[in-house]
Amino acid sequence: MSLIRVVRLVAPVVLGSLVLATSAHAQQSKGEAAVEYRKSVYEVMAWNFGPMGAMAQGKVPYNAAEFAKRAERVAFIAPLLTEAFPPESQGVKRTDLKPEAWSNRADFDAKLKDLIDRTAALAATAKAGDFEKSKAAFFDAANTCKACHDKYKVKD
Numbered sequence: 001m002s003l004i005r006v007v008r009l010v011a012p013v014v015l016g017s018l019v020l021a022t023s024a025h026a027q028q029s030k031g032e033a034a035v036e037y038r039k040s041v042y043e044v045m046a047w048n049f050g051p052m053g054a055m056a057q058g059k060v061p062y063n064a065a066e067f068a069k070r071a072e073r074v075a076f077i078a079p080l081l082t083e084a085f086p087p088e089s090q091g092v093k094r095t096d097l098k099p100e101a102w103s104n105r106a107d108f109d110a111k112l113k114d115l116i117d118r119t120a121a122l123a124a125t126a127k128a129g130d131f132e133k134s135k136a137a138f139f140d141a142a143n144t145c146k147a148c149h150d151k152y153k154v155k156d
């Protein structure tokens with residue numbers, strides 16, 4: 001079969017599935033997309049935060065390179081959240097965000113900035129490979145997670 005013939009046969013299928021995928025996305029509002037996005041960001045954060053927590057709590061042995069790698073990822077990911085709470089996402093169902101986050105937006109944003117600052121500090125500290133300092137920086141960062149969850153996240 002000639003290449004041109006293969007392309008003629010396959011192209012409609014490829015184009016068709018592209019159109020379907022695009023329309024599935026188009027049915028989602030901007031707010032819903034933002035909620036989905038931020039949940040994904042938090043998933044990636046938790047995935048990388050977990051192993052550091054296990055080391056900080058002495059559940060697994062400290063591995064400086066592993067700890068620093070996780071810290072660097074979390075520091076990179078945290079700032080993504082600054083665009084994950086657009087006004088359009090207010091009132092979207094299936095979110096753990098309490099309405100208070102919207103009425104206290106300045107405080108919410110300050111807490112997000114704390115997370116970004118502390119995770120950046122954690123990554124910088126972790127790079128030096130000192131366990132006690134890394135552990136302290138880890139708990140500083142974890143406390144910024146907790147401060148926001150306590151106030152603005154619906155309890156599981």
Ligand code: ASC
Pocket residue numbers: 046049050053142143145146
């Ligand atoms: C985690 C995780 C959180 C935070 C929080 C810190 O590993 O998934 O939500 O740390 O428990 O207090």
